[in-house]
Amino acid sequence: MGDRTDLIGTRLEAFRDELFDFLRIPSVSARSEHRDDTNRAGQWVVDQMARAGLEAELVGTEGHPIALGEWRGAGDDAPTLLIYGHYDVQPVEPLHLWTSPPFEPEVRDGRIYARGASDDKGQLFLHLKALEVLLETRGELPVNVVVLAEGEEEVGSPNLLPFVKAHRERLACDAVLISDSQMFAPGRPSLLFSLRGLSYLEIRIRSAASDLHSGSYGGAVPNPAQVLASIVGSLHDEQGRVAVPGFYDAVVEWDQETRDEIRSLPFDEEAFQAGVGARALGGEKGFSTLERLWIRPTCEVNGLLSGYTGEGAKTVLPAEAMAKVSCRLVPDQDPDEVARLLREHVGRVAPDTVEVEIRELHRGHPWRGRPDGPYFQAARAALRQAFGTDPVLTGEGGSIPIVSDFERVLGAPVILLGFALPGCNMHAPNEWFPAEHVELGIITLLDLYQRLGTGDPEDG
Amino acid sequence: MGDRTDLIGTRLEAFRDELFDFLRIPSVSARSEHRDDTNRAGQWVVDQMARAGLEAELVGTEGHPIALGEWRGAGDDAPTLLIYGHYDVQPVEPLHLWTSPPFEPEVRDGRIYARGASDDKGQLFLHLKALEVLLETRGELPVNVVVLAEGEEEVGSPNLLPFVKAHRERLACDAVLISDSQMFAPGRPSLLFSLRGLSYLEIRIRSAASDLHSGSYGGAVPNPAQVLASIVGSLHDEQGRVAVPGFYDAVVEWDQETRDEIRSLPFDEEAFQAGVGARALGGEKGFSTLERLWIRPTCEVNGLLSGYTGEGAKTVLPAEAMAKVSCRLVPDQDPDEVARLLREHVGRVAPDTVEVEIRELHRGHPWRGRPDGPYFQAARAALRQAFGTDPVLTGEGGSIPIVSDFERVLGAPVILLGFALPGCNMHAPNEWFPAEHVELGIITLLDLYQRLGTGDPEDG
Numbered sequence: 001m002g003d004r005t006d007l008i009g010t011r012l013e014a015f016r017d018e019l020f021d022f023l024r025i026p027s028v029s030a031r032s033e034h035r036d037d038t039n040r041a042g043q044w045v046v047d048q049m050a051r052a053g054l055e056a057e058l059v060g061t062e063g064h065p066i067a068l069g070e071w072r073g074a075g076d077d078a079p080t081l082l083i084y085g086h087y088d089v090q091p092v093e094p095l096h097l098w099t100s101p102p103f104e105p106e107v108r109d110g111r112i113y114a115r116g117a118s119d120d121k122g123q124l125f126l127h128l129k130a131l132e133v134l135l136e137t138r139g140e141l142p143v144n145v146v147v148l149a150e151g152e153e154e155v156g157s158p159n160l161l162p163f164v165k166a167h168r169e170r171l172a173c174d175a176v177l178i179s180d181s182q183m184f185a186p187g188r189p190s191l192l193f194s195l196r197g198l199s200y201l202e203i204r205i206r207s208a209a210s211d212l213h214s215g216s217y218g219g220a221v222p223n224p225a226q227v228l229a230s231i232v233g234s235l236h237d238e239q240g241r242v243a244v245p246g247f248y249d250a251v252v253e254w255d256q257e258t259r260d261e262i263r264s265l266p267f268d269e270e271a272f273q274a275g276v277g278a279r280a281l282g283g284e285k286g287f288s289t290l291e292r293l294w295i296r297p298t299c300e301v302n303g304l305l306s307g308y309t310g311e312g313a314k315t316v317l318p319a320e321a322m323a324k325v326s327c328r329l330v331p332d333q334d335p336d337e338v339a340r341l342l343r344e345h346v347g348r349v350a351p352d353t354v355e356v357e358i359r360e361l362h363r364g365h366p367w368r369g370r371p372d373g374p375y376f377q378a379a380r381a382a383l384r385q386a387f388g389t390d391p392v393l394t395g396e397g398g399s400i401p402i403v404s405d406f407e408r409v410l411g412a413p414v415i416l417l418g419f420a421l422p423g424c425n426m427h428a429p430n431e432w433f434p435a436e437h438v439e440l441g442i443i444t445l446l447d448l449y450q451r452l453g454t455g456d457p458e459d460g
Numbered sequence: 461m462g463d464r465t466d467l468i469g470t471r472l473e474a475f476r477d478e479l480f481d482f483l484r485i486p487s488v489s490a491r492s493e494h495r496d497d498t499n500r501a502g503q504w505v506v507d508q509m510a511r512a513g514l515e516a517e518l519v520g521t522e523g524h525p526i527a528l529g530e531w532r533g534a535g536d537d538a539p540t541l542l543i544y545g546h547y548d549v550q551p552v553e554p555l556h557l558w559t560s561p562p563f564e565p566e567v568r569d570g571r572i573y574a575r576g577a578s579d580d581k582g583q584l585f586l587h588l589k590a591l592e593v594l595l596e597t598r599g600e601l602p603v604n605v606v607v608l609a610e611g612e613e614e615v616g617s618p619n620l621l622p623f624v625k626a627h628r629e630r631l632a633c634d635a636v637l638i639s640d641s642q643m644f645a646p647g648r649p650s651l652l653f654s655l656r657g658l659s660y661l662e663i664r665i666r667s668a669a670s671d672l673h674s675g676s677y678g679g680a681v682p683n684p685a686q687v688l689a690s691i692v693g694s695l696h697d698e699q700g701r702v703a704v705p706g707f708y709d710a711v712v713e714w715d716q717e718t719r720d721e722i723r724s725l726p727f728d729e730e731a732f733q734a735g736v737g738a739r740a741l742g743g744e745k746g747f748s749t750l751e752r753l754w755i756r757p758t759c760e761v762n763g764l765l766s767g768y769t770g771e772g773a774k775t776v777l778p779a780e781a782m783a784k785v786s787c788r789l790v791p792d793q794d795p796d797e798v799a800r801l802l803r804e805h806v807g808r809v810a811p812d813t814v815e816v817e818i819r820e821l822h823r824g825h826p827w828r829g830r831p832d833g834p835y836f837q838a839a840r841a842a843l844r845q846a847f848g849t850d851p852v853l854t855g856e857g858g859s860i861p862i863v864s865d866f867e868r869v870l871g872a873p874v875i876l877l878g879f880a881l882p883g884c885n886m887h888a889p890n891e892w893f894p895a896e897h898v899e900l901g902i903i904t905l906l907d908l909y910q911r912l913g914t915g916d917p918e919d920g
Contacts, residue, residue: 156773196675198675198775200773200775202773206739207738207739208736208737208738209736209737209738210557210736210737210885210888210889210890211554211887211888211889212736212887212888213858213886213887213888214758214760214762214786214788215656215658215788215856215857215858215859216642216753216856216857216858216886217736217753217857218753218758218760218788218857219743219744219752219753219756219757219758219760219788219857220741220742220743220749220752220753220857221736221738221741221742221743222738222739222740222741222742222743223760223761225692225761225762225763225764225783226692226693226695226696226760226761228689228764229688229689229690229691229692229693229761229764229783230689230692230693230696231689232685232686232689232690232693233686233689233690233692233693233694234693235686236686236690276668276669276670276672276677276681277668277669277670278667278668278669278681278682279666279667279682279813279814279815280682280812280813280814281680281681281682281813282680282681282682282811282813283679283680283681283682284679289680292679292680293676293677293678293679293680296679297679298674298678298679300674300678300679300683300686300777301683301685301686301689301766301767301778301781302674302685302767302768302773302774302775302776302777302778303685303766303767303768303769303774303776303778304685304688304689304764304765304766304767304769304778304781305764305765305766305769306761306763306764306765307761307762307763307764307784308762308763308784309763309764309765309782309784310490310551310553311490312490312615312821313615313616313660313662313762313784313786313821313822314490314550314551314762314763314784314887315658315660315762315786315822315858315859315887316762316763316887316888317760317762318761318762318763318764321764322769323685323689324767324768324769324773324774326674326773326775328674328675328678328679351742352740353739353740353741353742354739354740355739361772361773362772362773396675396676397675397676397677397678397679397680398673398675398676398775399675399775426673427673428673
């Protein structure tokens, strides 16, 4: 496989320049002032794909466009691989915590620092370059390829599922390949076997028409902050389990083999705790930290707001109290069903002296991968070859709702093959991507295509 | 008494202009950016007193100064009346709920709208004007008078008690008169027989060093907002009673006569509820609304803050959660003892996976008045004369900690004679004071001095 390293070795510097051009575009999809920048990043992806030899176009949606590239040269009888990524990035605030400006990529200590370096421009870029190298040197790919890069992943992909449904035939494929996640550890590549789903609600409790004096009215007018606290307090039992009736009904107990495999991973609990600066770890009793993160559902408070929150004392009886509450879901929990259970629970717990409003803000299905099949095996072998060690199977506590949507709509398995590293600050200041993973990532993907070409994914 | 009405009738418009000047000063003592404004309001009071004929000075403290005025013309053998008020006001947030700007006084439907209109600039002003009218028209007062107006009442009067103790002899008096409360109802003047005390704490729960991704860490790192909610939820039982062990130990059960008197008051529950726009009333089981407000202690949440509180969904696992919690106390609860009980309770309830910090922000003793003596009788008769009906005795759910301090340090009874009305939005947006009470208030006070002069408080 040495020739593949040679293929990109001489071009690595040029590749890095191109990646930096991509990272310099402030494609913050959540900010209207960056609308043109975001679209520009989509056009940049289209131009790259066209240069590599794909038929490429920017397809408009109601929001940011989708960059779509196609190479169908393997013929109607050959399998098709759909590559998904996104060219938009998270907001950069708080700016003052960045060591170097988020849109001026910089290499320090072997890391490429920039917003989007890991999530997901840097990883999408690896795929674009792998295709370019293969088409340039071989003139063909062993499979048909469709590249779909969206510009709204960081705002909940509102237009992606409709697009996938509307272009179901054009996007028909045998597997979906996504690089938008992390390896288990430096030098320890991994493939994902699970993603958690999401059901995100906002609960508002209202009592009086406006804030009141807590002396003149306290004790006689219901306090919405206290009602809210008792609702939130009722979401868990003493064992750290979610106490919403029915919450666990659809949870699939994981097989002992997977649990054993998770427990066998070289996970450094102390380093994990130190990394987040927590006084202690904790959660559902009877499960390890990785199990709590990967295969157990949660119900978390993401925000609380009521009354006076400034400095000092203000004797106010709040008129309203708000909690943002989100559940991370595991197979086979359904986000709509969980939202319904939560609504019912809150309805039971809240006294009728207050007004309760519940809004659903966000949802996503959990996903459980099937660690088999030719694409999965090819990815596993390619990672082993590039990193010199067998990849481990890991779960992911976060949510990528489109993964289960792809499987459902397109009927194809999804392979989650990530090259970022733990602590890479996705969604946080000083996001980075390991510089040497630019080369290792492209090598992995070249190797993967090679294996698909031989028909024997384990070959090589 | 008609002459007194005439005395001020022609000057009412000028008085209102002066009051508006006073109300325009944004003397928000809690905000450092208003420090100069607050001091300016103190100087305004000094200037008014000097113009009226009092010896007046602004006395510095470690915080905002005290405006002190003295008139000793009645001689050493005559009794002395101490008038207390405050020239600082509550913060005005949330600003968008004000119909007119808080520091641009405006009359609408017979109400003067402005921050401080009722609490307490508007009521302090009545005393300044009564003294001015009397000294201008009669050249003297029937009693010696000391006026003490502080600028830190809304931040817990940190420097007042030390000042009173240090100037015990200069402030020596036979009665203290305070107008910082409400009448029982429109047309129904009242005198207070009780005030609740206060113990105000801020509870902070901390877990990780910074906010985390709720997917990547949720379920394995303790959530401080959930811990806080369970603490707050543990503060009450199902009967609406405070569930902090020991909380009720020092509560004096009120005599049946007082309870009967409270129940006999023409209190309109429905109007009270409609006035605050509440869906329902509620509180400790076994007590009426007025009892809940006047003679029962409470524990209220004044504020909650944690994590993401903006629009939409952000999947954050908060690093910290904060609650402001204040207890209203009744005789003979001690604020320090209650704070200690709360600390102990939180310590028992909070898990050791998080860091707990509790700060005491504010405290005040409860007060129970003695409805007798010449000053009380004079006040009762003056109210009857001015409003044409006998004042009722009422409790007050709020706290004026200095009241019990005055009684303890100066050994003089305190008369609480308020002219604001229920629903006047003290501490809330759209604070107002009834416009006609400017005149009625001054008339009442002129009549009160007249009665003190005759030596027969019931005369007239």
